[in-house]
Amino acid sequence: QLQLQESGPGLVKPSETLSLTCTVPDDSMRSSGYFWGWIRQPPGKGLEWIASIYYNGATHYNPSLKSRVAISIDTSKNQFSLTLSSLTAADTAVYYCARDCISSGPWYFDLWGRGTLVTVSS
């Protein structure tokens, strides 16, 4: 089954910057019908949307994280990336990337990755 693939370090130290990359298995990244997003789930908690990016570089950010987050896209590599700075233990979570279908009507995340666990600890 088609799915996205997250990659990045499993362990990062407090105050450092996390960098994650999501690889898209087809050419849909060049389509105008999708945004590309990052979502996380801390242990025992619900899902939290972090940020989304369009193929042309347009972005949306969660206001609560905006000062620490940057999302970027490289359509030539079929990848988009997330950086999250000034990490604390509260950033420990499973991080998911997802494709956000916007082609018609209400938007929805129609394709996800399995997620990657990121632990913030010294």
Next chain:
Amino acid sequence: DIQMTQSPSSLPASVGDRLTITCRASQSINNNLNWYQHKPGQAPKLLIYAASTLQSGVPSRFSGSGSGTDFTLTISSLQPEDFATYFCQQSFNAFRTFGQGTKVDI
């Protein structure tokens, strides 16, 4: 941000049961509500979008209803492969928010 309140958080069930999960938005979101299924170690799977539209390939025992602030996900006859966590998500605006999830287990 729009708060999504999902209930129950846990739902003991048996094969063949009819289940209903509810999701309430803190403001009207029209029909901008999606439902997902999530199993441990797997990618979340879209079940229902636009409140009631079944995603391609999803069995017809899954259905969604509602509009405005109150929504439901129904599984008409629970199958063994349906034991999972289900969560709702609103897409009324760019700031997406999710329900806390409902774990369906034995």
